[in-house]
Amino acid sequence: MSNRGRTKAWRLDVTPECVCLRPGRTDVVAWISGRTSRVVGEETWVDDLARLVAATAALQQGQAELALAQAERPTTYSGEPALEAWSALLAGRSALQHDDEDRLFAVCEAWLRRADAVGKTVSSRLRALLAYKNRFTDTAGALASLRRLAADLELGGDVSALASVLNITGLLAMRMGDTRASAEYHLRAAALFGIVGDYPSLQGALFNLANCRRRAQLQEGRPPDETVFTLVELCLQVCRVFGVGADSAQAEIFAARCAFEMGDITRSRRYMADAEAIVKRIEASFDQASFLLLRAELELTHPLGEHDPVRDLQTAERLFLDVDDESSAAEARRVLATRSPRRPTRPR
Numbered sequence: 001m002s003n004r005g006r007t008k009a010w011r012l013d014v015t016p017e018c019v020c021l022r023p024g025r026t027d028v029v030a031w032i033s034g035r036t037s038r039v040v041g042e043e044t045w046v047d048d049l050a051r052l053v054a055a056t057a058a059l060q061q062g063q064a065e066l067a068l069a070q071a072e073r074p075t076t077y078s079g080e081p082a083l084e085a086w087s088a089l090l091a092g093r094s095a096l097q098h099d100d101e102d103r104l105f106a107v108c109e110a111w112l113r114r115a116d117a118v119g120k121t122v123s124s125r126l127r128a129l130l131a132y133k134n135r136f137t138d139t140a141g142a143l144a145s146l147r148r149l150a151a152d153l154e155l156g157g158d159v160s161a162l163a164s165v166l167n168i169t170g171l172l173a174m175r176m177g178d179t180r181a182s183a184e185y186h187l188r189a190a191a192l193f194g195i196v197g198d199y200p201s202l203q204g205a206l207f208n209l210a211n212c213r214r215r216a217q218l219q220e221g222r223p224p225d226e227t228v229f230t231l232v233e234l235c236l237q238v239c240r241v242f243g244v245g246a247d248s249a250q251a252e253i254f255a256a257r258c259a260f261e262m263g264d265i266t267r268s269r270r271y272m273a274d275a276e277a278i279v280k281r282i283e284a285s286f287d288q289a290s291f292l293l294l295r296a297e298l299e300l301t302h303p304l305g306e307h308d309p310v311r312d313l314q315t316a317e318r319l320f321l322d323v324d325d326e327s328s329a330a331e332a333r334r335v336l337a338t339r340s341p342r343r344p345t346r347p348r
Contacts, residue, residue: 023115045077052083055090059097060200062247062282068094068103085111085122092126097247099285099323101133117158124149124161128168135175136324143172163192167205170212179216186212199242206235207251214258224258232258249278249287257294265302272298289319293332300335310336 055070071090075083088111095103108126111119127149131142146169153162170185190205210231214224232255239245256271272295279291293316296309313336320329 027115027119045080045083048075048077048083048087052086052090055087055094059090059094060244060247062097062278062284064094064097064283068098068100081116082118085118089122089125092129096129096133097284104130104133120156121158121161124153124158125164128165132168132171135172136326139172139175143169143176146172159192160196160198163189163196163198163205164201166192167201167208170208174208174212174215177219179212179219182212183209183216199238200244203235203238203242203245203251204248206231206238207254210235210251211254214254224262228258229255246278247282248284249275249282249291252278253287253290253294260294260298265298268298285319285322286325289316289323289325289328289332292316292319293328293335296332297335 051070051073055067058064058067058070068091071087071094073087075087077083088107092104092107095101095107104126108123108130111123111126114120114123128146131146134142146165150162150165150169153165166185167189170182170189173179173185174182186205186208190202190209193199193202193205210228213231214228217224217228232251235245235251239251245251252271252275256268256275259265259268259271272291275291279288292312295307296312296316299307299309299312313332317329317332317336320326320332
């Protein structure tokens with residue numbers, strides 16, 4: 001520090017190399033570029049939009065590999081940074097659905113410290129996806145990280161990203177056994193998804209509320225009630241009306257299990273038929289494993305002779321292990337070890 005002149009003003013004696021501005025040059029250039037109109041002169045953005053819409057459609061239909069291939073293609077139009085951000089988010093969601101943790105981590109790392117508004121939103125959503133991927137291996141750490149992120153998003157006013165983070169925070173709280181906090185997170189997420197019109201996520205939050213209620217009942221030793229099915233049907237209503245939810249059969253499988261636990265086998269098989277139509281065409285190991293586990297349990301307790309429960313249980317165990325769900329894999333092993341199928345007798 002030094003001072004000079006009649007005003008005795010202080011001057012900081014540092015070289016330009018010592019100064020680091022935030023946001024940096026890259027972010028400023030991207031911001032300016034995004035607000036410089038080149039839409040009329042360059043039409044490569046049409047190809048980018050076509051690719052991103054195709055990736056979104058493939059992801060919605062559960063075709064994760066196709067969606068990932070489309071999302072990872074480079075953006076050709078540089079005049080709108082939001083296109084690149086959309087592409088990155090689709091790549092992260094596709095990698096999660098495709099059980100590709102390395103790709104998900106790479107995308108998350110690339111967008112971790114973005115300073116622009118769109119970049120921050122995508123970064124928050126990607127961090128939430130990564131926490132969801134790690135829900136079986138580091139639940140407590142992922143939960144603590146998302147709670148801090150949610151607090152930051154509250155201050156920033158990013159309602160859309162906040163809803164996504166709260167929804168996954170609720171899942172992690174549920175895995176930690178805190179069903180009350182989980183229900184609060186999911187209820188708020190559902191309301192925020194409704195506000196911003198995010199119907200694919202709204203149906204997921206409604207399903208999570210049903211799952212959370214069932215977890216609380218299990219903790220108290222109570223059977224499923226009709227409120228659980230009401231929440232599931234609300235989820236499925238959103239799916240039907242808005243054409244969403246085709247990438248997962250979790251709601252149908254969950255409802256089938258609840259009906260199975262209530263002894264309503266007819267109702268359980270009806271939900272299982274709906275689940276099977278989805279499971280056959282999607283690339284989701286957890287959904288497939290959950291379906292096979294319940295199908296085996298149905299066959300072992302109320303046999304029809306249509307499926308091999310031993311093969312289903314062995315496949316379910318392998319798929320659960322593929323997604324690091326040790327507890328569900330152990331349940332498949334337990335069912336395989338303790339139950340033997342009762343084959344139906346042929347009528348004489």
